[in-house]
Structure formats: C-alpha cells, structure tokens
Amino acid sequence: MIPLSHYLILGAIIFSLGVFGALTRRNAIAILMSIELMLNAVNLNFIAFARYLPQTLLQGQVFAIFVITVAAAEAAVGLAIVLGLYRNFKTVNVDEINLMKW
Amino acid sequence: MLKLIWLVPVLPMVGVVINGIFGRWIRDRAHLLGVGTTGLSLLIALGIFFQTLGGETLDWDVYSWVAVGNFHATVGFQVDALSAVMMLVVTFVGFLIHVYSVGYMHGDPGYARFFTYMNLFMTSMLVLVLANNYLLMFLGWEGVGLCSYLLIGFWYRKQSASDAGKKAFVVNRIGDAGFLLGLFLIWRTFGSLNYAEIFPMVPDIQQVLTRPSVLGLSLVTWITILLFIGATGKSAQLPLYVWLPDAMEGPTPVSALIHAATMVTAGVYMVARSNALFSAAPFSMEVVAWVGGLTAVFAASIALVQNDIKRVVAYSTISQLGYMFLGCGVGAYASAIFHLGTHAFFKALLFLGAGSVIHALGGEQDIRKMGQLKQKLPITSRTFYWASLANAGIIPLAGFWSKDEILAAAYAGHHSFLWALGSAGAFMTAFYMFRLYYTVFEGKDNVDHHAAHHVHESPPAMAYPLMALGIGTLLVGVLFGFPPDHGLYHRFVEPVFAAEGMEAHAIGLETTLGLAAVATAVAALGIWGLARSWYKTGDSPAPARAAERFRGLYALILNKYRVDELYIAVFVDFGKWLCRLSWTVDDKGVDGTVNGTSRLTVVLSQVSALFDFRGVDGLVNAIADVIQGGSQAFKRIQTGVIQNYLLAMAMGIFVIVSLYFFF
Numbered sequence: 001m002i003p004l005s006h007y008l009i010l011g012a013i014i015f016s017l018g019v020f021g022a023l024t025r026r027n028a029i030a031i032l033m034s035i036e037l038m039l040n041a042v043n044l045n046f047i048a049f050a051r052y053l054p055q056t057l058l059q060g061q062v063f064a065i066f067v068i069t070v071a072a073a074e075a076a077v078g079l080a081i082v083l084g085l086y087r088n089f090k091t092v093n094v095d096e097i098n099l100m101k102w
Numbered sequence: 103m104l105k106l107i108w109l110v111p112v113l114p115m116v117g118v119v120i121n122g123i124f125g126r127w128i129r130d131r132a133h134l135l136g137v138g139t140t141g142l143s144l145l146i147a148l149g150i151f152f153q154t155l156g157g158e159t160l161d162w163d164v165y166s167w168v169a170v171g172n173f174h175a176t177v178g179f180q181v182d183a184l185s186a187v188m189m190l191v192v193t194f195v196g197f198l199i200h201v202y203s204v205g206y207m208h209g210d211p212g213y214a215r216f217f218t219y220m221n222l223f224m225t226s227m228l229v230l231v232l233a234n235n236y237l238l239m240f241l242g243w244e245g246v247g248l249c250s251y252l253l254i255g256f257w258y259r260k261q262s263a264s265d266a267g268k269k270a271f272v273v274n275r276i277g278d279a280g281f282l283l284g285l286f287l288i289w290r291t292f293g294s295l296n297y298a299e300i301f302p303m304v305p306d307i308q309q310v311l312t313r314p315s316v317l318g319l320s321l322v323t324w325i326t327i328l329l330f331i332g333a334t335g336k337s338a339q340l341p342l343y344v345w346l347p348d349a350m351e352g353p354t355p356v357s358a359l360i361h362a363a364t365m366v367t368a369g370v371y372m373v374a375r376s377n378a379l380f381s382a383a384p385f386s387m388e389v390v391a392w393v394g395g396l397t398a399v400f401a402a403s404i405a406l407v408q409n410d411i412k413r414v415v416a417y418s419t420i421s422q423l424g425y426m427f428l429g430c431g432v433g434a435y436a437s438a439i440f441h442l443g444t445h446a447f448f449k450a451l452l453f454l455g456a457g458s459v460i461h462a463l464g465g466e467q468d469i470r471k472m473g474q475l476k477q478k479l480p481i482t483s484r485t486f487y488w489a490s491l492a493n494a495g496i497i498p499l500a501g502f503w504s505k506d507e508i509l510a511a512a513y514a515g516h517h518s519f520l521w522a523l524g525s526a527g528a529f530m531t532a533f534y535m536f537r538l539y540y541t542v543f544e545g546k547d548n549v550d551h552h553a554a555h556h557v558h559e560s561p562p563a564m565a566y567p568l569m570a571l572g573i574g575t576l577l578v579g580v581l582f583g584f585p586p587d588h589g590l591y592h593r594f595v596e597p598v599f600a601a602e603g604m605e606a607h608a609i610g611l612e613t614t615l616g617l618a619a620v621a622t623a624v625a626a627l628g629i630w631g632l633a634r635s636w637y638k639t640g641d642s643p644a645p646a647r648a649a650e651r652f653r654g655l656y657a658l659i660l661n662k663y664r665v666d667e668l669y670i671a672v673f674v675d676f677g678k679w680l681c682r683l684s685w686t687v688d689d690k691g692v693d694g695t696v697n698g699t700s701r702l703t704v705v706l707s708q709v710s711a712l713f714d715f716r717g718v719d720g721l722v723n724a725i726a727d728v729i730q731g732g733s734q735a736f737k738r739i740q741t742g743v744i745q746n747y748l749l750a751m752a753m754g755i756f757v758i759v760s761l762y763f764f765f
Contacts, residue, residue, distance in 0.1 A: 094744050095745070098741065098742030
C-alpha cells in the first residue's frame with residue numbers, strides 16, 4: 001500500500017504549482033486555473049487523510065465534495081468576472097488591470 | 103355767585119384750547135375768542151369783586167388733586183380781599199391789553215399763537231392769585247413763567263428774542279428752586295400747604311418756628327428767605343433782575359401784561375399772601391426791605407441813561423417792584439399791594455404807550471430817533487404824560503398814593519435810611535420818566551425820514567385801551583387811596599393783613615403830610631427842576647456836559663453796571679468751564695477706559711487666536727499631517743496589481759506558518 005506521505009508530497013507539489021501559477025501568470029484565466037490546482041491539492045489531502053486516519057466518519061470526503069462545489073461556483077463567478085473585465089478592458093492580463101490603486 | 107370763581111381762570115383756558123388746536127384755521131379771527139373769554143372773565147371777576155366788597159369770602163376745595171400718604175393737595179380757590187384785588191387787576195388790565203393786542207399784533211403770522219399764549223398766561227396768573235394753597239400757586243407760578251418764556255421768544259426767528267426767552271427762563275428757574283425748597287420746608291414744618299391751615303398755626307408753634315436752626319437762622323426765617331428767593335426771581339429783584347430788561351424783546355403787549363402789570367408782581371403777591379410767615383421772621387423782613395430798597399435805587403439809576411424806550415420802562419418796572427418789596431419789608435403789605443395795583447395801571451399804560459410809539463414809527467425803539475411826536479400822536483402822548491406823572495408820584499395820580507404810603511411806612515418803621523434811599527429813587531424816577539417823555543414827545547424831531555411819512559396815531563383797538571388805562575391812572579389812586587391808610591382800599595384789605603402791619607402806622611397826621619410834601623417836592627424837582635430844563639427843548643447842552651464830566655460813571659451805568667458781563671464771567675463761563683471739564687473727564691476718562699478695555703480685549707483676543715491657530719488647530723493639523731504623511735508613504739503598497747496582494751498574502755502565510763513551526 002502506498003504510504004500517506006506520498007499523497008501528501010504530491011498534494012504539496014500540486015499546491016506549490018498552483019501558488020506559483022497564481023503568482024506568476026498574467027492571464028486571469030490561468031490564475032483561476034492555478035487556484036483550481038490549489039483547491040484540488042487540498043482535496044487530495046482531505047481524501048488521503050480520510051483514508052489513512054482511523055475513526056473518521058467520511059468527514060474528509062464530505063469536505064472534499066464541499067470544496068468541489070464551492071470551486072465550481074467560484075469558477076462560474078470567476079469566469080463571469082473575467083468576461084466582464086474583458087468587455088471593459090479588451091484584455092484579461094491582470095497586470096494591465098490596475099485601476100484599484102492609490 | 104362766589105362759586106362762579108372757577109370760571110374766571112377756566113374761561114381763558116377755553117380760548118387756549120380752541121385757539122391752540124384750531125389756530126391755523128382761525129388765524130386772524132383768533133382775537134374773538136381770546137378777547138371774548140378774557141372779557142367774560144373780567145365780568146365775572148367784577149361780580150365777585152363787588153360781592154367781596156360786602157365782606158364775603160370763600161375758601162373752596164374744588165377737588166382733590168394729589169393724595170399720597172399723608173400728603174394732600176387740592177385744587178381749591180380762595181377769595182378774599184387780597185385775591186379779589188389781584189384778580190380784578192389781572193383781569194381788567196389783561197382784558198385791556200388783549201384788546202390792544204388786536205391792533206398791535208394785526209397781521210402777524212403768529213396771531214392765533216399769540217392769543218393762545220396770552221390766554222394761557224391769563225389762566226396761569228389767575229390760578230396763581232386765586233389758589234388756596236401753595237402748591238396750586240406754584241402751578242400758576244410755573245405756568246406764568248412758561249408763558250413768559252413763550253411770549254418773550256414769540257418772534258423766535260430773531261436770535262436775540264429766543265436768547266432773551268431762554269435767559270428769562272433760566273434765571274427764573276433759580277428763583278423757582280428757592281420757592282420750591284421753601285414749599286418743602288413749609289410742608290415739613292406745618293404738614294400742609296393750605297393757607298387756611300398754615301397761617302393760623304404760626305402763633306401756636308412760635309417756639310418751633312423761632313428756634314435757631316441751620317446757620318443760626320430760625321426755621322421761619324429759612325422758609326421766608328427761600329420764598330423770597332422765589333420772589334426775587336419772578337419779580338426781578340437784585341440779584342436776579344437781569345432777565346427783565348432783555349424780556350423787552352417780546353411783543354410790547356407782552357411786556358405790558360406780563361413784564362409790568364401782572365406776572366412780575368406775583369412775587370409781591372406771594373410775599374403779601376405769606377405775611378403771617380414773614381411777620382414772624384424779622385430778619386427776613388429786613389432782607390426783603392433792603393433788597394427792595396436797593397433794587398429801587400439801583401434800577402432807577404440804570405433807567406436814567408438808557409436809550410431804548412422799552413428798556414427805560416423796564417428798569418422803571420424793576421425799580422417800582424423794589425418799592426413794593428420795600429413796602430412788604432417794612433410791614434406795609436397793604437400799601438405794597440396797593441402800589442402793585444396802581445403800578446399795574448400806569449406801567450401797563452406806559453408800555454402800551456411805548457408800543458404805540460414803536461408801532462407808529464414802524465419798529466423804532468431808540469429814543470434818540472424820536473421827538474416832537476406830541477402833535478402826531480395826541481392820545482398816546484396825553485396818556486403817556488399821565489402815566490409818567492403817576493410813575494413819578496405826583497399828586498393826585500395813582501402812583502403818588504401808593505408810593506407815598508410805602509415811603510411813609512418805611513419812615514415810620516424806623517428805616518430812615520431806606521426811606522432816604524426810596525426818596526432818592528423817587529427823584530430819579532421823576533427824572534428818567536420825564537427825560538423819556540420830553541425826548542420822545544417834545545424836544546427835537548429826530549425821526550428818520552423813511553419813518554416820518556407814515557407816523558400815525560394808533561387804530562381804535564389800541565387807542566381805547568390807552569384811554570381806559572389813562573382814566574384808571576388818573577382816578578384809581580384818589581378813588582381807593584384817599585385818605586391815606588384809611589381809604590376804601592385799606593378798609594377792604596385790612597382783614598387779610600393781620601394787625602402786625604398796621605401798628606407801624608402810628609405816626610401823626612402832620613408827619614404823614616410832611617412826608618407826602620417831601621415826596622412830592624422831590625418828584626416835582628426831578629420833573630420840572632431838572633428833566634424839563636434838560637430835555638424839553640432837545641438842544642440843551644447840559645445832559646452831554648454832565649455825561650462828559652462823569653464819563654466813567656456814565657459809561658458804567660450805560661452798560662448797566664456790567665452786571666450781565668459779571669454774571670457771564672462768573673456763572674456762564676464757570677458753567678462752560680465745568681462742562682468742558684466734565685467733557686474732558688468723559689472723553690479722556692470714561693471713553694478712555696472704555697477704549698482701553700476694548701484695546702485690551704483686542705490684544706487678549708489676538709493671543710487667544712494665536713493659541714487657537716497654533717495650539718488647538720496645530721494639534722489637529724499635526725494629527726492630520728501625520729496621517730497624511732503615513733498615507734503617502736503606505737499608499738505605494740496599493741499597487742492595484744492583484745498578484746502583488748496575492749504574493750503578500752502568501753508570504754504572510756509563510757511567515758505565520760514558519761513562526762508556528764519554530765516556536
């Protein structure tokens with residue numbers, strides 16, 4: 001059986017990729033996708049812990065489903081915002097959309 | 103019938119009200135009411151007078167005027183021989199002068215106003231003489247003073263007239279203050295102002311009255327001195343006589359009525375009315391007698407050299423008033439009032455005659471520009487002649503009887519010096535009257551060419567009063583005054599003046615006759631001995647030579663002893679100095695304090711403002727500046743680039759997690 005640490009390391013790698021993508025990508029859609037990566041890395045952790053820890057009553061799995069649900073909603077709202085941004089600025093590059101400053 | 107007395111003063115008041123309110127529409131018909139009401143007053147007064155001749159008297163409180171605490175004053179009338187005589191003189195002479203005014207004031211723009219004032223004067227004067235208490239008398243006293251002021255300044259556009267009115271008012275005010283203080287003292291002493299209550303009380307509280315008080319003078323002396331100060335103001339005695347000569351600025355009927363016949367005699371009436379008080383104060387009697395005697399000579403001497411026809415008569419009035427006070431002072435009240443009555447006739451006549459001359463000459467008052475008017479003004483000159491004789495005291499005219507009685511009383515009262523003074527005054531009187539008469543009506547014709555054409559005898563309205571007064575002047579003395587001290591008049595007024603005054607008359611018939619002879623001789627000497635030879639022809643060099651020899655004295659008298667200048671220097675300039683002093687105190691002291699306070703406030707405000715700006719606002723601004731500065735510094739992190747925030751968040755989490763791990 002594959003030990004828990006492998007899952008955790010994989011989750012950490014995926015999360016780090018997500019953080020890196022969110023911090024470095026200029027495209028708003030890519031950032032959303034990176035956030036999705038981070039969420040899924042978390043989901044992976046939930047599932048792994050639910051499998052390996054004793055006396056759990058499906059809490060990990062339920063939480064993962066919750067996260068997926070919220071992620072779907074978030075993606076919908078996020079893509080709608082991106083569409084709105086595009087209509088206003090004709091671009092989806094976040095470094096060009098910097099009105100909200102001093 | 104006697105109760106009709108209230109109508110006597112009230113009737114002229116009707117004229118005042120109607121002429122006063124509707125005068126501007128009534129205009130040149132104002133005399134109908136003015137003369138009419140006065141005439142009705144005269145008729146009623148005559149009726150009452152004849153009733154009082156039968157010995158009837160009246161003391162009637164019409165209504166309660168003031169009732170405050172224990173102070174009561176009523177409007178009440180007293181009719182006795184004294185007030186009846188006064189009332190008759192006032193209404194009779196007043197009526198004639200009203201008639202005269204119709205002619206004299208004809209065409210004056212202030213015609214209705216003139217009659218309003220004249221009627222108001224009649225009312226006030228009648229209230230004065232008919233009152234049964236001092237307060238009501240004081241009301242009338244002030245009323246006549248007011249009318250005097252109004253009528254002297256009647257031609258108020260003329261500066262000198264309005265000045266003279268003011269002068270009269272102010273000088274009278276000094277006397278009135280004395281009168282008022284006297285009233286206060288009477289009320290304090292007697293607890294009443296009613297004649298009927300005061301006079302009978304005098305013997306009862308003799309001890310209180312005669313006990314020495316302030317300055318060693320007794321209470322009754324103080325009362326009478328204060329009353330007499332009032333009398334000197336109103337009756338133009340030394341030292342308050344200065345207003346009367348200037349009062350000649352008023353229309354001539356005013357001079358005749360107010361400043362010769364009636365108002366100025368109010369002081370004499372008041373002293374005579376208060377005879378019970380004065381007789382209890384020998385010292386005051388001395389003062390009255392001396393003031394009267396000195397005034398008589400003093401004013402007569404000024405009249406010797408004056409060149410204004412009205413001023414000569416005015417000084418003569420002052421002088422004659424002096425005789426009246428001399429009479430009062432030696433206890434001959436009845437004689438003083440008698441002189442008052444006869445004087446009212448001949449002095450009013452003199453003034454009206456003077457007015458007639460002035461009228462004829464178109465306003466000229468300087469006797470050096472008159473002369474030879476006898477033929478042109480027959481009525482005026484004749485009546486003026488009679489009045490001059492009466493004033494000089496020639497038997498049997500009005501002035502002789504009364505003046506002689508006064509001088510006899512002075513002699514009998516062991517005031518020989520005052521008698522001599524009075525006789526000297528009589529000589530001067532005779533001289534100046536006939537200097538005036540000869541210069542104006544005879545002598546040389548110095549009338550201006552312009553005035554000379556329309557010299558004319560006065561209209562009937564003026565001539566008839568002259569004749570009426572002239573006949574009065576001829577007859578009134580012998581009718582009422584003969585034989586001396588026991589005539590009709592004396593028997594009539596005797597009850598009013600208690601026994602005090604009479605005892606002095608215990609001199610023999612020979613002495614009386616001798617004194618009368620001396621007086622007549624003195625007067626005759628003045629007229630025919632001196633005035634006639636100096637002025638009859640008008641070209642005698644004697645007057646000029648006399649003036650040249652006594653140059654200094656002449657100048658002094660011509661300038662009225664420089665009393666006006668003295669008063670101006672002492673009182674007026676002092677007053678001005680005082681005003682300037684208080685102004686300086688006000689300007690520098692009071693205003694200075696106020697301004698200093700304001701300046702101090704400004705400085706304090708500036709300090710306060712400084713604190714506010716630098717301190718309070720500074721603190722607030724400093725906080726704001728700090729915040730602004732901080733914001734300026736920190737706003738850089740608000741880049742607007744979403745990934746910067748994300749990075750910050752990530753690093754924050756990293757730091758927190760790191761801390762969690764390591765500690």
